[in-house]
Amino acid sequence: MLLRCRFLLSGAVARLLRQPAARVLTIAIETGIQNTGLPIVLMKLSLPQPDADMSIVGPIAIAMFMPLPLWIAFVVTAVRRRWLRRRCKKGRGYCYDAATCQT
Numbered sequence: 001m002l003l004r005c006r007f008l009l010s011g012a013v014a015r016l017l018r019q020p021a022a023r024v025l026t027i028a029i030e031t032g033i034q035n036t037g038l039p040i041v042l043m044k045l046s047l048p049q050p051d052a053d054m055s056i057v058g059p060i061a062i063a064m065f066m067p068l069p070l071w072i073a074f075v076v077t078a079v080r081r082r083w084l085r086r087r088c089k090k091g092r093g094y095c096y097d098a099a100t101c102q103t
Contacts, residue, residue, distance in 0.1 A: 006032045007069070029070065036063045 011028035019027065036059060043055040 006035060033066060036066060 007028045010031035011024050014024040014027040039059045040056050040063070043059070044052050046052075047055055
């Protein structure tokens, strides 16, 4: 849940600052990924052993599962594009690209 909140919050702030859609996506992904390494480094350097090793288990687990929501979003987007393109070819609706088909 915390992982998704980071992506959504950074994307919302970028959207609020009126960034283009491609840049909003880039900012959301980069912010979510880069902020995963920060707690690992901070806890490793600031806590004594063995507390340092035990405290970084959570951030490492989050870092390991980070690609999962990104892959899910990629698959959903690809399926949606293909479905909309196929629907447009049959003359039934809106295409993903506004320039090609708007029946």
